[in-house]
Every structure is written in structure tokens, then in C-alpha cells.
Amino acid sequence: MKPGEKVLLLGPSGCGKSTLLQVLSGIVPDIIEIPLKADSIVTPSRWGYVFQDPDAQFCMPYVDEEIAFVLENRQVPREEMPARIAHYLHLVGLRLDDTHTPIGQLSQGMKQRLAIASVLALEPEVLFLDEPTALLDEEGTGLVWETIRSIGADKTLVIVEHKISGILDLIDRLIVISADGEMLADGSPRSVFETYKKQLADYGIWYPGVWEDCHTRREAESAAASAMLTGRQPVMSFRDFAGIRGGQIKTSVDNLSVYPGDWITVTGANGAGKSSLLLAIMRLIPTQGSCWIEGVKGSKIEQLAEQVGFVFQNPEFQFVTNSVEEELLYSLPEVEAKERGAQQAAMEELLRQYDLLELRKQHPFQLSMGQKRRLSVATALVRGPRILLLDEPTFGLDARGTMRMLEQLERLRTGGTVIVMVTHDEEIVKRCATRVWHVENGCVKELPTEMSSPLVALAREGG
Numbered sequence: 001m002k003p004g005e006k007v008l009l010l011g012p013s014g015c016g017k018s019t020l021l022q023v024l025s026g027i028v029p030d031i032i033e034i035p036l037k038a039d040s041i042v043t044p045s046r047w048g049y050v051f052q053d054p055d056a057q058f059c060m061p062y063v064d065e066e067i068a069f070v071l072e073n074r075q076v077p078r079e080e081m082p083a084r085i086a087h088y089l090h091l092v093g094l095r096l097d098d099t100h101t102p103i104g105q106l107s108q109g110m111k112q113r114l115a116i117a118s119v120l121a122l123e124p125e126v127l128f129l130d131e132p133t134a135l136l137d138e139e140g141t142g143l144v145w146e147t148i149r150s151i152g153a154d155k156t157l158v159i160v161e162h163k164i165s166g167i168l169d170l171i172d173r174l175i176v177i178s179a180d181g182e183m184l185a186d187g188s189p190r191s192v193f194e195t196y197k198k199q200l201a202d203y204g205i206w207y208p209g210v211w212e213d214c215h216t217r218r219e220a221e222s223a224a225a226s227a228m229l230t231g232r233q234p235v236m237s238f239r240d241f242a243g244i245r246g247g248q249i250k251t252s253v254d255n256l257s258v259y260p261g262d263w264i265t266v267t268g269a270n271g272a273g274k275s276s277l278l279l280a281i282m283r284l285i286p287t288q289g290s291c292w293i294e295g296v297k298g299s300k301i302e303q304l305a306e307q308v309g310f311v312f313q314n315p316e317f318q319f320v321t322n323s324v325e326e327e328l329l330y331s332l333p334e335v336e337a338k339e340r341g342a343q344q345a346a347m348e349e350l351l352r353q354y355d356l357l358e359l360r361k362q363h364p365f366q367l368s369m370g371q372k373r374r375l376s377v378a379t380a381l382v383r384g385p386r387i388l389l390l391d392e393p394t395f396g397l398d399a400r401g402t403m404r405m406l407e408q409l410e411r412l413r414t415g416g417t418v419i420v421m422v423t424h425d426e427e428i429v430k431r432c433a434t435r436v437w438h439v440e441n442g443c444v445k446e447l448p449t450e451m452s453s454p455l456v457a458l459a460r461e462g463g
């Protein structure tokens with residue numbers, strides 16, 4: 001790679017993009033000792049690395065201290081620090097009443113913004129970015145690319161990113177890696193997309209126009225028909241419901257009901273209170289008011305888990321066993337011996353659908369981010385819950401993983417399963433949602449959408 005070059009690495013989930021980035025930066029083998037087969041690799045001297053998982057990035061407990069730590073290493077005088085800290089937080093749009101806030105109290109998207117700010121504070125010559133915008137809202141994504149664009153032509157950039165639409169004009173060189181880790185293409189984005197479109201589609205890699213090629217938008221009538229088909233009794237209702245964190249209300253729903261066959265996308269800025277809503281429904285944070293769920297007696301997590309499948313924003317929070325296969329087995333209900341064969345077959349089918357069959361013996365923590373994401377969703381599905389709460393289930397997925405997951409969720413939805421999905425992806429909102437809930441400063445409000453407009457409402461009211 002030449003100095004000043006802006007390079008994008010694209011490839012299917014698990015092909016080795018993160019690993020390659022770590023080798024190019026020298027993290028492997030200097031910090032992570034993995035044997036390498038290479039004569040010599042020249043690694044840069046002043047570089048910064050934004051990890052795929054922001055939790056892997058931080059050294060200090062507080063936001064201001066995290067950036068101050070970097071500035072101290074650069075010998076920035078103490079009196080200049082507050083202004084510099086404010087500057088780097090401003091670049092990524094991380095707005096806080098007090099910069100001396102514990103990092104553990106930030107939402108995941110806010111953490112990702114901080115991770116990028118602390119790497120920018122290094123003023124590196126070479127920047128390695130591993131899916132830096134995966135958890136960011138639209139504003140955050142725009143700001144990050146704008147900042148990267150403005151930090152100068154002389155900086156070298158190597159980026160792994162699935163959300164390609166905002167960065168292609170920034171990129172000089174696109175390198176595509178195939179599923180078996182070989183280099184498939186290397187050239188300008190335009191020439192690679194023109195020449196290799198078929199291969200990209202076959203490998204399930206993102207390219208401009210992939211949504212139009214792979215996903216059919218659901219028709220309004222079909223949404224209405226399924227609402228009519230699946231009945232009018234609510235399966236979940238909120239009355240003055242709120243979720244509390246750090247002693248304060250972080251999410252609240254006044255009065256909303258959820259019906260079989262609803263696909264609700266939950267949207268809103270980073271830190272708005274979307275994850276808190278799902279955590280409150282699962283009683284994983286303190287709550288007040290009422291969230292009634294059909295068939296759930298009491299509010300113990302085990303009783304909820306009978307009816308509700310939950311996918312955490314960070315897939316690692318979900319894993320409790322030592323292999324992919326055990327993870328699914330752990331979530332399965334106890335059945336009689338004669339039913340175990342069918343259960344095993346259903347589990348294998350799920351592993352196949354989620355491209356995890358070959359990885360069945362692998363430790364969940366030794367998967368790539370996309371593989372972890374797919375396993376976390378498969379685990380939530382394996383019991384066949386009536387309500388599925390999914391916190392950004394498609395982030396970090398390649399095109400194939402995304403389309404397959406959406407198609408499967410749509411099949412479940414038309415069978416009556418409720419999908420409540422937090423997402424920043426506008427395409428998913430446009431194509432999949434039958435209802436949209438928007439969260440602003442912790443308040444959840446239903447937005448009017450094409451799909452949840454009169455037809456669906458009429459069907460529900462029996463018209």
C-alpha cells in the first residue's frame with residue numbers, strides 16, 4: 001500500500017478481513033501471538049486502530065480520561081487537554097453534559113463514537129478502521145466519513161466496512177477477498193464493481209444496488225392481509241411503561257399494543273433509548289408501569305424466555321457455552337427421548353441456514369463478528385418464540401447473511417411471530433417494517449408508515 005492511499009477491504013463474513021487488518025497494523029503477531037507465514041511485513045510506525053467491538057478499545061474508565069490518556073502519550077500540555085478533548089468529541093458528534101462520564105454508561109453507538117475520537121486524538125499517519133460505523137446512526141456515520149475525509153490526503157487509510165454507500169467516493173482502491181481468503185479483485189471501486197459484479201453477488205458481498213437485486217419490497221396489501229389473517233388480539237401491551245438505568249428513566253412507552261404478525265422497527269439516534277427499551281421488556285433493567293405479554297405469568301426472566309426470544313446488541317453477552325452447537329442445545333427446551341431426533345434435525349437446519357454448520361465445534365468467542373451475530377440470532381430462534389426482540393441483528397453482516405436473515409424473519413412474521421427490531425438501516429425499515437417506533441430522548445412514539453397506515457389499522461379493528 002502506498003502512503004496516502006485509501007483502501008477498502010471487502011469480503012464475505014469470516015473470510016479474514018479483521019485478521020488481515022491486524023496483520024497489516026502489526027497487532028498480529030506483536031500483541032496477539034499468531035504464527036505468520038510471511039517473509040517480511042513492513043508495518044507503519046504511527047498508526048491508530050479502531051476495533052470492530054468498541055469495548056475492546058478502552059483503557060480508562062471515564063470518557064475524558066480515555067482521550068486524555070492518548071494526549072498524555074503525545075505529551076500534550078495538561079492545560080490544553082480540556083479543549084482538545086472537546087474538539088475530538090465534537091468531531092464524532094459525541095454530546096455529553098459532562099465529559100467525565102463512565103464509559104460503561106454509554107450506549108454502544110456512543111462507545112463507537114468515543115473509540116473513533118480516541119484514535120483520531122493519536123493523530124496517526126495510518127488509520128486502520130474495522131467497521132467503524134456499524135453501530136452508528138445516520139448522523140454519526142456521516143460525521144465519521146466527513147472527518148476522515150477532512151483529516152488529509154497524506155493519511156493512509158485501510159478500512160473494513162460493510163456499509164459501503166457513504167465511503168465509495170473516499171476510496172482509491174478496493175480489495176475484494178473471497179470466502180477462502182484469496183484476493184479476488186484489486187482496483188478502483190468503479191472498475192471492481194463493474195468487472196466483478198457477478199462474483200460479488202455469488203459470494204454474498206455488498207455492492208451498490210445489491211438490495212434491488214436481492215430483496216423484494218413487501219407490498220402494502222400483503223402486510224394488511226397478514227395482519228387480518230393473524231387475528232386482532234394483542235400479544236403485548238404497554239401502559240405507562242418505563243425502563244430505568246442509573247436511577248433515571250431512559251426509555252418510556254405510554255400506551256402501545258403489539259399484534260401477531262407485526263414487524264416493528266425501532267429507530268432513533270445513538271443513545272436515544274432503543275436498547276434500554278428491549279432490556280426493559282426483558283426485565284434486565286429496573287422498570288415501572290406495565291408491560292403485559294400474553295402467556296407470561298409473573299415477571300421472572302425464565303418465564304419471559306418461554307415466549308420471548310432476545311438478541312443482545314453485543315452478541316458476546318449472549319454466549320454461555322464452549323461451542324456453537326452447545327449454544328443452540330442450551331437454548332432448546334427439554335423434550336421426551338422420542339422427540340430428540342426431530343429437535344436435532346431442526347437444530348442442524350438452523351446451523352445450515354445461518355452458515356454455521358462447519359463451525360459447529362468452534363468456541364463462540366473464536367468466531368468472526370458476523371459469525372457471532374448469526375449465532376446469536378439462531379440461538380434466539382431455536383425455541384420458536386412468539387415474540388422476537390432483536391437489537392441490531394444485521395450489523396456487521398455481509399449481504400448474504402443479511403438477506404437470508406430478513407427472509408427467514410419474514411417467514412416467521414407471516415406465521416404470526418412478532419418481530420421487534422432495533423436498526424439503523426433505512427433499507428430494512430423501508431422494506432420490512434409494518435410499523436415504526438421512533439425513540440427520541442427516551443420517549444417511544446409510533447410513526448405513521450406506509451405499511452401501518454389505514455389498511456393494517458382497519459384489518460386490526462375488524463373493518
Ligand SMILES: Nc1ncnc2c1ncn2[C@@H]1O[C@H](COP(=O)(O)OP(=O)(O)OP(=O)(O)O)[C@@H](O)[C@H]1O
Pocket residue numbers: 011012013014015016017018019020365366367368369370371396398
Ligand atoms: N480467536 C480466534 N481463534 C480461532 N479462529 C478465529 C478467531 N477469531 C476468528 N477466527 C476465525 O478466523 C476467520 C476469519 O475471521 P475474521 O474475524 O478475520 O473475519 P472477517 O472477514 O473480519 O469477518 P466478519 O465480516 O464476520 O467480521 C473466521 O472464519 C473465524 O471463525
Ligand SMILES: Nc1ncnc2c1ncn2[C@@H]1O[C@H](COP(=O)(O)OP(=O)(O)OP(=O)(O)O)[C@@H](O)[C@H]1O
Pocket residue numbers: 104105106107108109110135137245246250268269270271272273274275276277313439
Ligand atoms: N448502565 C447505564 N447507566 C446509566 N445510563 C446508561 C447506562 N447504559 C446506558 N445508559 C444511558 O441510557 C441512554 C440510552 O441508552 P441505550 O443503550 O438505550 O441507547 P440506544 O438508543 O440503544 O443507542 P445506540 O444506537 O447507540 O445503541 C443513553 O443516554 C446512555 O448513556
